[in-house]
Amino acid sequence: MLSKFFLALILFITSITYSANAESVDSLLMLVDTTRLSEDQVRLKLLIVDELKDSDIKQAILFAKDAFKDAQAIKDKNLIAQSQLAIGKCYNYLGANSEALNNLSKALTMFDDIGDKSNKAQTLLEIGNIYYFSWRFDLGLKYYEEAFDCGKALNDKHIILKATLGKGSIYGNTNRLDSALIIFNETFQLAKEIDDKQNEIHSLYNIGDVYRFTNRSEKALGIFKLIEQSYDDIEINSRLLTNLYLSFTDTYIQLSDIKNAQRYNHKTKEVLQRYPNNNRKLRYYFHSFQIDTMLGNPNLAIKKHIRFKELSDSISSDKFNESLANFQILYGLNAKEEEIERLRLDNELKDLSLKQRKIVIYGSVISVFLLLLVVFQTFRSIKRSKEKNRILQTQREELAAANEELTAINDELHTQREELQSTLTVLKDTQNKLISSEKMASLGILAAGVAHEINNPLNFIKGGALAIENYVKGNLEGHSSEVFPLLEIINVGVERAAGIVKSLNQYSKKDDIKTNRVIINTVIDSCLIMLGNELGGRVSVRKDFANEPLLLECKEGKIQQAFLNILTNAVQSIEGKGTIAITTSKKNKNIVVIIADSGCGISEENINRVADPFFTTKDPGKGTGLGLSITQSIIEEHNGSISFSSTVGVGTTVTVLLPLKG
Amino acid sequence: MGKTTSVLYVDDEPINLKLFELNVHCTFNVITALSGFEGLEILKNNPDIPIVISDMRMPRMDGLEFIAKAKEQFPNIIFYILTGYEINEEISEALNDKLINKYFRKPLDYKEIEKSITEVLY
Numbered sequence: 209m210l211s212k213f214f215l216a217l218i219l220f221i222t223s224i225t226y227s228a229n230a231e232s233v234d235s236l237l238m239l240v241d242t243t244r245l246s247e248d249q250v251r252l253k254l255l256i257v258d259e260l261k262d263s264d265i266k267q268a269i270l271f272a273k274d275a276f277k278d279a280q281a282i283k284d285k286n287l288i289a290q291s292q293l294a295i296g297k298c299y300n301y302l303g304a305n306s307e308a309l310n311n312l313s314k315a316l317t318m319f320d321d322i323g324d325k326s327n328k329a330q331t332l333l334e335i336g337n338i339y340y341f342s343w344r345f346d347l348g349l350k351y352y353e354e355a356f357d358c359g360k361a362l363n364d365k366h367i368i369l370k371a372t373l374g375k376g377s378i379y380g381n382t383n384r385l386d387s388a389l390i391i392f393n394e395t396f397q398l399a400k401e402i403d404d405k406q407n408e409i410h411s412l413y414n415i416g417d418v419y420r421f422t423n424r425s426e427k428a429l430g431i432f433k434l435i436e437q438s439y440d441d442i443e444i445n446s447r448l449l450t451n452l453y454l455s456f457t458d459t460y461i462q463l464s465d466i467k468n469a470q471r472y473n474h475k476t477k478e479v480l481q482r483y484p485n486n487n488r489k490l491r492y493y494f495h496s497f498q499i500d501t502m503l504g505n506p507n508l509a510i511k512k513h514i515r516f517k518e519l520s521d522s523i524s525s526d527k528f529n530e531s532l533a534n535f536q537i538l539y540g541l542n543a544k545e546e547e548i549e550r551l552r553l554d555n556e557l558k559d560l561s562l563k564q565r566k567i568v569i570y571g572s573v574i575s576v577f578l579l580l581l582v583v584f585q586t587f588r589s590i591k592r593s594k595e596k597n598r599i600l601q602t603q604r605e606e607l608a609a610a611n612e613e614l615t616a617i618n619d620e621l622h623t624q625r626e627e628l629q630s631t632l633t634v635l636k637d638t639q640n641k642l643i644s645s646e647k648m649a650s651l652g653i654l655a656a657g658v659a660h661e662i663n664n665p666l667n668f669i670k671g672g673a674l675a676i677e678n679y680v681k682g683n684l685e686g687h688s689s690e691v692f693p694l695l696e697i698i699n700v701g702v703e704r705a706a707g708i709v710k711s712l713n714q715y716s717k718k719d720d721i722k723t724n725r726v727i728i729n730t731v732i733d734s735c736l737i738m739l740g741n742e743l744g745g746r747v748s749v750r751k752d753f754a755n756e757p758l759l760l761e762c763k764e765g766k767i768q769q770a771f772l773n774i775l776t777n778a779v780q781s782i783e784g785k786g787t788i789a790i791t792t793s794k795k796n797k798n799i800v801v802i803i804a805d806s807g808c809g810i811s812e813e814n815i816n817r818v819a820d821p822f823f824t825t826k827d828p829g830k831g832t833g834l835g836l837s838i839t840q841s842i843i844e845e846h847n848g849s850i851s852f853s854s855t856v857g858v859g860t861t862v863t864v865l866l867p868l869k870g
Numbered sequence: 871m872g873k874t875t876s877v878l879y880v881d882d883e884p885i886n887l888k889l890f891e892l893n894v895h896c897t898f899n900v901i902t903a904l905s906g907f908e909g910l911e912i913l914k915n916n917p918d919i920p921i922v923i924s925d926m927r928m929p930r931m932d933g934l935e936f937i938a939k940a941k942e943q944f945p946n947i948i949f950y951i952l953t954g955y956e957i958n959e960e961i962s963e964a965l966n967d968k969l970i971n972k973y974f975r976k977p978l979d980y981k982e983i984e985k986s987i988t989e990v991l992y
Contacts, residue, residue: 659954659955660927660954660955661954662954663954663975663976663977664883664886664954664976666976666977667886667889667976667977667978668885668886668889669977670977670978671886671889671890671892671893671977671978671980672889674889674892674893674980675889675892675893678892678893678896702977706977710956710975
């Protein structure tokens with residue numbers, strides 16, 4: 209999950225950050241006249257919505273709704289649709305997708321009705337964005353394409369640009385990276401043409417990010433540098449600037465250029481201090497962790513990773529809080545609406561009572577009639593108000609249910625993440641084991657084939673040498689002192705080659721050999737007897753064997769071969785006098801055999817390679833480098849494991865685990 | 871002993887046949903065959919051959935197949951097998967069933983072979 213988060217493309221759709229200008233909002237607010245209903249007033253309110261969207265979304269949405277009501281009152285279809293578009297945009301900003309869609313789809317129908325293509329395209333783009341941000345790329349693409357068609361029909365390059373950028377971002381997120389590249393190149397040209405600096409930079413950045421994402425690091429770097437050199441910091445908005453530095457850092461890390469990675473990581477930190485954002489901060493921590501790891505500062509790296517983890521955990525809860533807050537805003541809005549509605553009803557009532565008084569003067573019959581009407585109206589209003597309250601209550605309950613659901617989903621996601629992480633660990637482990645056993649199996653097949661093919665030519669050489677020896681003995685007795693040493697050399701060569709071939713044969717898994725039960729102590733004892741000569745008086749063996757008979761179900765010859773190899777290595781590692789300590793014991797359902805020698809030891813760089821085929825530190829002809837490799841494959845064939853630990857000059861300890869029978 | 875004893879050696883490699891002849895001809899009268907089929911033919915014509923040595927891996931009919939067929943017709947002959955591999959289940963079964971007397975590994979140790987045969991015969 210983590211890696212997916214970091215690999216995800218961070219593409220921009222359209223520039224959605226405007227700097228809210230407090231002064232202009234204030235001056236606009238001065239112009240608002242609540243008593244007047246006119247097209248201009250609606251337009252004014254819509255303008256205020258646009259200005260307020262970034263600074264006070266709550267206020268913005270109220271103005272949008274107000275504009276909507278006024279537009280309805282003056283029955284201006286175009287303004288009704290525009291207000292709904294504005295409301296939809298505000299909800300979209302809040303992440304309230306269903307409300308946003310609801311309003312936008314109504315606006316869309318109306319723009320269609322009145323044939324306002326330009327606003328229709330804006331609405332389509334907005335709907336496309338909703339789907340894009342909720343990762344429903346197929347639907348998003350459909351709307352972007354429709355918006356694109358509208359833009360084409362109108363020849364409105366701004367719309368075409370935004371729709372194309374949207375399409376490219378969807379391609380970029382659905383693995384059609386080459387298409388995305390072509391599209392971003394187009395949008396870049398188009399943005400340049402219509403002098404849209406923001407989207408020009410966005411297109412370039414997206415191109416660079418696609419390169420970064422597809423590991424074309426040098427190209428990505430070229431693009432990022434181009435952005436940095438060609439545009440001022442002011443032209444690049446804070447969100448993009450941070451992402452640019454993050455992508456710079458990531459690319460340098462890809463290229464293992466630590467110095468530059470560090471430089472841009474520092475720049476990221478500076479921008480983040482000015483414009484804090486948790487998601488980007490998370491990436492920054494991760495980069496710091498990677499850099500410290502590359503620099504070989506494990507302590508610092510661990511600290512960075514801890515911060516990264518803490519922040520990542522808090523972000524998941526922050527995200528939850530954010531959605532809660534958004535719900536609260538929505539809830540607050542509904543309450544406000546209710547209040548306005550009530551005030552209106554109050555006013556209506558007041559008006560009615562005024563009229564009532566006048567009517568009393570004109571005629572009691574009419575007044576009684578009117579009174580009845582008023583009573584009726586009042587009852588209706590109260591009823592309506594009650595109805596409103598009921599709806600509000602249901603909405604409140606729905607919101608509470610939605611909150612609960614969100615909490616549940618969050619919990620579930622957490623559990624899933626943990627499960628996935630543990631599965632990943634298990635998978636990696638299994639993969640390593642598989643690779644190792646696969647290696648051994650193919651080596652076995654190869655070895656068996658090679659063994660036979662090499663033994664025949666070896667037979668030629670050995671037989672030929674013997675024939676020559678016999679011939680010299682019979683016919684050239686005088687030459688024997690010169691010829692025989694040469695024949696001896698040939699024979700030594702043949703023996704050595706045959707020895708290697710013989711060892712190779714050990715790899716071939718012969719599953720048909722029957723298994724039998726043996727006591728581990730007996731196996732080791734018979735190995736020691738075989739080694740008798742080698743041990744001589746110089747190596748003393750200390751045995752600390754388990755008292756109970758530990759049974760092992762195995763191919764006896766092979767297991768014996770395995771322990772013989774380990775013991776031979778132990779003996780050979782000891783120069784002069786020394787000791788070998790052998791311990792056998794039971795742990796859980798395993799037999800544990802520990803063989804510790806006081807020999808020369810194995811260096812740190814070699815310890816991981818001792819079980820590699822043909823790895824040896826012995827002189828030529830003294831060892832084939834196959835012993836421990838064969839031992840390992842035998843132990844693994846028996847579902848056991850072998851591990852080595854060693855200190856140079858002190859000795860080596862080999863630990864073998866084998867499954868206990870019974 | 872001496873050259874009165876005939877030994878049939880079966881191997882699909884002519885060089886191996888030549889070398890075997892060269893290296894044990896002082897001790898035994900060596901007859902060679904390039905395949906199990908040829909070996910069976912020779913045995914039919916020379917039923918008094920007491921010793922047969924055959925390579926294990928040969929095309930069409932391998933050493934043990936040849937020996938099994940020959941043993942049926944000539945139960946008194948003593949058989950040996952040569953192999954480039956380690957001992958395997960097939961060979962150990964043949965040893966248990968007394969189909970073969972012993973197996974020799976390639977490259978051949980001619981002295982060991984001479985010694986084994988001599989021990990068995992005398």
